[in-house]
Each structure stands twice: as structure tokens, then as C-alpha cells.
Amino acid sequence: MDGVDKSVWDHGQALVWAVLALLGLVALIGCVARDEQALRVGNGTEPQGLDPHTVSGVPEHRLTSTLFEGLVDLDCETLRPIPAVAESWSVSEDGTVYTFHLRPNASWSNGDPVTAQDFTYAWQRILTPALGSEYAYMLHCMKNAKDFNEGRIRDFGQVGVKAIDDHTIEVELEHPTPYFLSMQNHWTWFPVHRATIERFGRMDERNTKWTRPGNLVGNGAFVLKRWIPNNVIEVVKNEQYWNAANVRLNRILFYPTDNLLTEEHSFRTGLLHLTENVPITKVPVYRRDHPDVLQIDPYLGTYFYRINVTRAPFTDVRVRRAFAMAVDREAITRNVVMGGQRPAGTFTVPDTAGYTCDTGIDYDVEQARRLLAEAGYPEGLGLPPVELLYNTSENHKLIAEAIQQMWKRDLNVEVSLVNQDWKVYLASQKNLDYQIARASWIGDYLDPNTFLECFLTGGGHNNTGWSNKAYDDLLAEAARTADQRRRFDLMRRAEGILLGDAPIIPIFYYTRVYLKSPAVKGWHGNLLGYISFKTLYLEEPGT
Amino acid sequence: MIRLIALRILEMIPILWIIVTLVFFTIRLAPGGPFDAERNVSPEVLESLNAYYHLDAPLYRQYLDYMRDLVHGDLGPSFKNASWSVNELIALGSPVSFELGIYALAVALLIGLTAGIIASMKPNTAQDHIPMSLAMLGICVPTFVLGPLLALVFSLWLGWLPVAGWEGPQHKILPSMTLGAAYAAYIARLTRGGMLEILAQDFIRTARAKGLSRARVVLRHALRGGLQPVVSFLGPAVAGLLTGSFVVETIFQIPGLGRFFVQAAFNRDYTMIMGMVLFYAVLILCFNLAVDVIQAWLDPRLRRQG
Numbered sequence: 001m002d003g004v005d006k007s008v009w010d011h012g013q014a015l016v017w018a019v020l021a022l023l024g025l026v027a028l029i030g031c032v033a034r035d036e037q038a039l040r041v042g043n044g045t046e047p048q049g050l051d052p053h054t055v056s057g058v059p060e061h062r063l064t065s066t067l068f069e070g071l072v073d074l075d076c077e078t079l080r081p082i083p084a085v086a087e088s089w090s091v092s093e094d095g096t097v098y099t100f101h102l103r104p105n106a107s108w109s110n111g112d113p114v115t116a117q118d119f120t121y122a123w124q125r126i127l128t129p130a131l132g133s134e135y136a137y138m139l140h141c142m143k144n145a146k147d148f149n150e151g152r153i154r155d156f157g158q159v160g161v162k163a164i165d166d167h168t169i170e171v172e173l174e175h176p177t178p179y180f181l182s183m184q185n186h187w188t189w190f191p192v193h194r195a196t197i198e199r200f201g202r203m204d205e206r207n208t209k210w211t212r213p214g215n216l217v218g219n220g221a222f223v224l225k226r227w228i229p230n231n232v233i234e235v236v237k238n239e240q241y242w243n244a245a246n247v248r249l250n251r252i253l254f255y256p257t258d259n260l261l262t263e264e265h266s267f268r269t270g271l272l273h274l275t276e277n278v279p280i281t282k283v284p285v286y287r288r289d290h291p292d293v294l295q296i297d298p299y300l301g302t303y304f305y306r307i308n309v310t311r312a313p314f315t316d317v318r319v320r321r322a323f324a325m326a327v328d329r330e331a332i333t334r335n336v337v338m339g340g341q342r343p344a345g346t347f348t349v350p351d352t353a354g355y356t357c358d359t360g361i362d363y364d365v366e367q368a369r370r371l372l373a374e375a376g377y378p379e380g381l382g383l384p385p386v387e388l389l390y391n392t393s394e395n396h397k398l399i400a401e402a403i404q405q406m407w408k409r410d411l412n413v414e415v416s417l418v419n420q421d422w423k424v425y426l427a428s429q430k431n432l433d434y435q436i437a438r439a440s441w442i443g444d445y446l447d448p449n450t451f452l453e454c455f456l457t458g459g460g461h462n463n464t465g466w467s468n469k470a471y472d473d474l475l476a477e478a479a480r481t482a483d484q485r486r487r488f489d490l491m492r493r494a495e496g497i498l499l500g501d502a503p504i505i506p507i508f509y510y511t512r513v514y515l516k517s518p519a520v521k522g523w524h525g526n527l528l529g530y531i532s533f534k535t536l537y538l539e540e541p542g543t
Numbered sequence: 544m545i546r547l548i549a550l551r552i553l554e555m556i557p558i559l560w561i562i563v564t565l566v567f568f569t570i571r572l573a574p575g576g577p578f579d580a581e582r583n584v585s586p587e588v589l590e591s592l593n594a595y596y597h598l599d600a601p602l603y604r605q606y607l608d609y610m611r612d613l614v615h616g617d618l619g620p621s622f623k624n625a626s627w628s629v630n631e632l633i634a635l636g637s638p639v640s641f642e643l644g645i646y647a648l649a650v651a652l653l654i655g656l657t658a659g660i661i662a663s664m665k666p667n668t669a670q671d672h673i674p675m676s677l678a679m680l681g682i683c684v685p686t687f688v689l690g691p692l693l694a695l696v697f698s699l700w701l702g703w704l705p706v707a708g709w710e711g712p713q714h715k716i717l718p719s720m721t722l723g724a725a726y727a728a729y730i731a732r733l734t735r736g737g738m739l740e741i742l743a744q745d746f747i748r749t750a751r752a753k754g755l756s757r758a759r760v761v762l763r764h765a766l767r768g769g770l771q772p773v774v775s776f777l778g779p780a781v782a783g784l785l786t787g788s789f790v791v792e793t794i795f796q797i798p799g800l801g802r803f804f805v806q807a808a809f810n811r812d813y814t815m816i817m818g819m820v821l822f823y824a825v826l827i828l829c830f831n832l833a834v835d836v837i838q839a840w841l842d843p844r845l846r847r848q849g
Contacts, residue, residue: 046624046806048623048624048625049624049625049626050626051626054625056580056582129587129588129591130591130594131591132588132589132590132591132592132594132595133588134578134580134582134584134588136588137585149587150585150587151587206595206625207620207625207626209626211626212626228635228798229624229627229632229635229636229798229803230636230798230799230802230803231709231796231798255707255708255796256796257796258793258802258806259793259794259796261691261794262694262706262707262793262794262795262796265691265694265695265698265699265706265707266706266707266796268699269698269699269702269705269706271705271706271707271708421575421809422575422809423573423574423575423576423579423809423810423811424573424574424575425575426575426579426580426581427574427575427576427579428574430579430583440581441581460582460583460584460585461581461582461583463583
């Protein structure tokens, strides 16, 4: 018996020692000095990939823009084009030919020089139909690029891009495209390293191993060090980068943060310097207690409802307009979303590259009631049942409920709410299997065109069944117009038609609401949500 | 015994085949496809994508191709995490989920067995009521409440442990506690029930009559029989623990299998869903087999029947 007790005691002792050792280890790890200039970023979701030619989405943009660099970059503060791989450029009189002069010291992370051929190769790759790049249409402004991308032309020589010599590229555009330069910081225009791509597969082969750590050769300010799916992606400073002397961060760690609460906790305990989001309920708390870390930037995006114009009662423009006018947007931004969003009367975000649409949809109950009565539904009587569809999410639900009440109060119509899982909701929209559906649009580049082209007849994200020849013609004419003022006038007229016909109900303009540690310096929030990591640095308070 | 095991393993093949076939066809019935996005892709692009993933072939052809690759152990490329194959993602995620599962199991057994045995020794006294009420609480508080609660106390208030991540040992304490707690509660209740039943039997009385100490009777004689219900519960429970918990992995940002599985379902990542279902099925079948073997070892009556 004695012996048993003793061995139990020995085990007990061993356990105590093990616990103490563990605690010591924890303390030790906690005490290891935070290494200098390592930025930790909450990046939303796990990226689809790191190949700039096959990805889409904001998390991917952040990552690819650290690993690659295009001809022209954007200044985060002004969103004006600034030299990147191209040290200078010139534009022809009519705005359709751009000549870029590449800096001779630009190099890939393996030391190879970045040449004009790297860009033509990259652009040929993304436009090759077999690659199936979802975002290839960004390059359709180049002459014949669309035809090549859609398989009508097989010879890439006919596409409007030429490497004049190793350090000169000439691009011929289909139309004058005033936003051509500012598009260059979009991942679709980034160069890729030919030898690396072809070491791991064919030019038009998706998802080869070329984007793995150790394989990936890029020309950005950082190189890929570590990628553990659903855990972390680490990039470190690229010493071969032409402007490495001015890059101050040594490392960036990107974490997929799909749980908002955990992301916020991670920020609070110092694990993250930057978050992707803030839980909506925490916004007022931060506003009151820590306004220094809460960031609210206007964002190039609009939250709106689509109306299916092919289904009664919304085949009647008066009914559509009545519904659009009976939305009190002020009340929604003030009481429901509360992240500094502005009420939206138009589709295009105001002051997009200097464009603002002057006609908008206002909250006007009288007019809305009158229109509904004219359409044959006085006081909402006799209106067929109406359903409002949104993808399952607490925020969309709150907004939908508020609007449901407004329509009940102001128009005396009963609208039922339906929510669907994301993919089901997308399919319903695509198949026009809805009456009213929540939607949002985030601009790809700084120009009203990124919004207005959505509603061209048969456009890839029209999804309302709406079609208007005058609208299409005005936008086509705007595309041919080099004079920015006249171009914007045409676009304003087009947007007026869109809002008058009301296949959509704009609700609010997005803001980007996130948390940023005061240690992050060199920061400029902007309309595109673009972060230039090469100009950021960390300065811990008190050091 | 060995024949029994071999037979059971053979039985798994048709079961797995049925599971794979059912899942293969049902996931394709769900509305929405893997390439649906906010912005509709052009028909040309969709065509190339479908061709790349062989989704343009007739369904029976896709099925045969999938089965052929499966026989070779190839689960195909993931649609969403496009740079990785399903095999790679499972290979990356499973050790993490296994590790978490083992810690959670340790937590569950340590707390559950102790509480259950203590409670069973003096039934219907405070020594019984207190641990059993705590166990009831453990069953009732869902992990998505317990996880953030523990994070709030130990990370945000006390600052002892990190709120998220999966690197050092300090990252592993809170998730293991969270995941283990609910299982601990079940184990405690099952242990108590099993022990009470055994403790009322004649051979226990005999052992006591022979003058053995109370502790010795409980630990040496009663425990073996009293654990029967716990063991049958552990089979599926261990499979569940090891294959990862979506909730715990999401709360603590752990790169385990559970998160991959749920993301795959939301993204209509067909190959990933198939791979995960198959992996789960194999694990559950294996653990059930293991449980049967262990039970036969624990209970001589079952062994004779086998």
C-alpha cells in the first residue's frame, strides 16, 4: 500500500513540474521581444490563390500587390498614378496609345531584370481563353484584347501591346480610357516571371505549384516566405526590389480572419495591427472609448436592391419608382448600419474620379403613393405578393426588416423576407428567380464606368432583366469620348435614365470600417481601400 | 478475433462506396455552382473553368473519373483553395485537428472520469450533486459561448493566453479546454451512471466483504465494468474530436479540418467536400471498429459471443 501511495506521489510531483515547465515556456514565449517592423494584418478570408491571373477579391489583391508590381502604382493619399516599374510614360494626342519606359534597375526576386517582354507575356497569359481568368475583362480596353480573350482572334500579335525593346512597351487602346493608368495597380495587369510559370506547367495552366513558397518569383517589394492555408501567409522584404532602400517593413503576416469577434479580440490583445472588419455592435463602443484606433474610410461601393423587371408587379416602372422612393435612407444609415455610411440616391459613389451624378432618388412618400395609385394599386390595394431576397447575414436582415417596415408604413404593402445561402442566392439572382434582391457593387477602378457598365444590356452583372437602348448608346458614346467633361456628361445622362427606370434601389454608399493600431505609420485610407505596404512602417509608441 | 476485424474492414468498402456515390450526386443537386460569384463570369471563361475541372463531361463520366482517381488515392484539386490539392489540405489540416482532439480528449477524460467516479461514490449527496450540476452546465453551455467566454477571461482580462492562432503550447490551452468541456460533461454523467450500476452488483459486495478498501474496490473492480458506457460513447466522440470542430477552430483561428469542411460546403467546393466526407467516414468506421474491439476486451461476455 505504501508503495502505491509513493508512486502516486511521484506522479503528482512530476505533474507539478510539468505544469510549471509549461507555464515557464508560455512566459518565455510571451517575453520574446516583438521583432522590429513586422506588420500583422487581418486579411478577411483565406485567399483563393496567389496567381494574379486567376484570383479575384480583396484579400488576394492585398497579397498579390505585395508580391508583384505593375507599370504604374497609385499614391494612397491622392489615388494619382505614380511611377512603379515604369519610370515614365507618354500618351498620344487622342489618348489611345500609351508608351511606357521601364526602369532599368527593376528586377525579379531571383535577380532577373524585369523587361517589357515580361508584361506582354503576362497579358497574353491572362487573356488566353484556356486559362479561364475571371477578371481578364479588365484588359479588354486594349485593342483586340476582347476578341483574343473570347477566342475570335488566335494571334496575340494583333492585340494592342508591343514590346518595342527590353525597356519600352507600347499599348494601343480600343478607345481613349482615362482610367487606364489608374487601373495598372490592379492585379490583372501585374507581370509574371515566365521561366517560373513554365517550370511548373504550361502558360495557360491554372493552379500549378509556381505560387508556392520557394517557387514564387515576383517583382514586388516583398517575397513569399510561408503559406499555411487557413493559418498564415508571411511575406518578407525583397532585397532585389528596385526601391528596397525605401521599404521599411521587414515582414508582413497576413492572417485569414473569418470570425469578426476573434479578429477584434486579436486586435485588442495586440496580435494584429490592422483588421479587415469590426463587428457592427462594437463600432459605437470604439467611437466612444477608442476613437484613435477606429478607422472609417469612404469606400468605392454601393449597397442597393435589384428589382427583377420581368416579374409583375415590377414590370411597371411606376411600381418600381414607388418602392425606390419609399426608402428612408437617412434612417437606415443613422439607426441600422451606423458605420459612417452615407445615404445613396445614386448608383455611382459621388466624386468618383471627379464624377458625381446630380439626379438621384429621394425619399418622397407623397410621390411614391401617387405613383403606386397610378399603377392601379391605390393604398397598396391589389398588389400581388412581394418577396425580398437577401443572402443570409445578420446585417442584411436588419436592413431588410427596416425597409420592409418603411414599405408597410408608407405604401401599405406587405413584403415578405426570404434569405438564402450565398451560392443559392447568387444562382437565384442569375436566373432572375426573385422579385427584389439585396446586392452590392464595389468598384474595380476609380471611374464611374466600373459602376455604370454593370447595367448594360445583357451585362454580366445586370441580373435585373433591365435593358435600355438609350442607356447603352450613351455609355458607348462615352467610351469613345476622350474629353473627360463631355464623357462625364454623357455618363450622367445615362445614370439619370438608370435611376429614372429604377431597376435598382440604391440604399447607401459603403464605408470601410476597421481597426488600426496607432503604431502603423505612413497610412492613408482611400476610396479604393488600397493599401501600399511598401510605404508603411511601425513605430511603437514611446520608442 | 482477427477474422472478425478483417471481416469488418472488408465491410467498410461497400459502405464507403455508397457514401461516396450518394454525396457525389447530392452535392451537385444543391443550387449554385463552384464558380458562381458576385460578378457573373463570361460564358467563355465558364467554359474553360468547367473544362479544367472536368465539369463539362456528362455526369456519369465525371463520376467514373472521380472513382478512378479515388482508387489511386487522388482526391483532386480543391476548387476554392485552388493552389492546393484536397490530399494536401487534408494532410495539412488533420494533424492540427488530431492534436487539438487529443488534448481535448485528455481534458475530457481527466475531468469527466474524476467527476463521475467521485459522484458515484456517494450518490445523492453534495459530493454527487455538485459535480453533476457542473456537468449539466457543461452540456448546456455550447462551445460557441464557452470559447469566447474563456477567451474573454484568460486573454482579454487576465492576459495570460493568446486569443487566437496555433503555434506554441500557449495557443493550445483554451481551444482544448473549450472543446473538451462538453465531452467532459457527458463522460462524467456516463461514468456516474455506469459506476452506480456496477457498484450495486454482487461481486462488488463480495469484494467489500473480503475486506478490500473502498478506493481499491472502485478503482480495481468497479471501474472496468463501469466504463462500458463511456467506451461506447468514446468511439464516435473520438472520431468527432479528431476530425475537428468547426466552431472551436473558427473561434480560435485554428487551421484544422473542421474549418476546411464547412468552408468547402459554403463554396460548393465539390472535390473538397467529397474528400472530407470520405475522410470522416473512414475515421468513424475505424473508431467504431476500435470501440468494438476494446469493448470485447473489457467485457468477457462479448468476447465469447464474438
